[in-house]
Amino acid sequence: MNWQAIGAIGEILGALGVFVSLLYLALQIRSSRRSDQIIAAADAGSAVDQWIGQIVRDESLYGLYRRGLIDYESLSREEKGRFSMLILQFLRRLEAVWHHRQLGTIDTDYWLSLEAVIRKVIGTVGGRRGFLKHADTLTPEFAALVAKILERRDSAGDDIGDVIVGTREAKTNAAP
Numbered sequence: 001m002n003w004q005a006i007g008a009i010g011e012i013l014g015a016l017g018v019f020v021s022l023l024y025l026a027l028q029i030r031s032s033r034r035s036d037q038i039i040a041a042a043d044a045g046s047a048v049d050q051w052i053g054q055i056v057r058d059e060s061l062y063g064l065y066r067r068g069l070i071d072y073e074s075l076s077r078e079e080k081g082r083f084s085m086l087i088l089q090f091l092r093r094l095e096a097v098w099h100h101r102q103l104g105t106i107d108t109d110y111w112l113s114l115e116a117v118i119r120k121v122i123g124t125v126g127g128r129r130g131f132l133k134h135a136d137t138l139t140p141e142f143a144a145l146v147a148k149i150l151e152r153r154d155s156a157g158d159d160i161g162d163v164i165v166g167t168r169e170a171k172t173n174a175a176p
Contacts, residue, residue, distance in 0.1 A: 128150065
């Protein structure tokens with residue numbers, strides 16, 4: 001065997017080593033991306049859960065939230081302001097989740113479940129008022145998405161927003 005043959009074998013082995021290294025790197029990147037997706041989904045779920053948790057833990061805040069969704073007009077000026085800030089906080093948290101969705105780190109099914117929550121909360125009179133008041137503080141793309149979700153809800157004649165706060169039962173049981 002001459003030196004040229006040995007050199008050629010060395011080049012082939014070197015190329016094979018580079019290929020194996022690149023393959024290993026690709027697998028690691030794929031694994032890392034999946035880990036990032038899991039972390040992003042957990043963080044997103046946690047942010048939404050924290051928003052819900054603050055309402056559930058505080059009886060007066062829950063009362064304000066419920067009345068704001070059911071009978072927004074009955075709120076005092078101060079209560080309307082607080083309720084509006086709750087809706088803004090809700091929208092900002094979902095906007096962060098949506099940005100993760102745009103980056104591909106949030107699963108489509110999970111995002112669709114959050115769209116249902118948007119329909120339920122923002123689809124109420126009070127929720128819609130809060131959204132319209134704060135739409136200009138959201139990114140234009142997210143504000144347009146929320147508007148589109150509401151438009152689909154309205155065109156379907158869906159009153160699912162009433163269900164989340166129990167107004168369907170209240171309407172059914174109301175005296176004629």
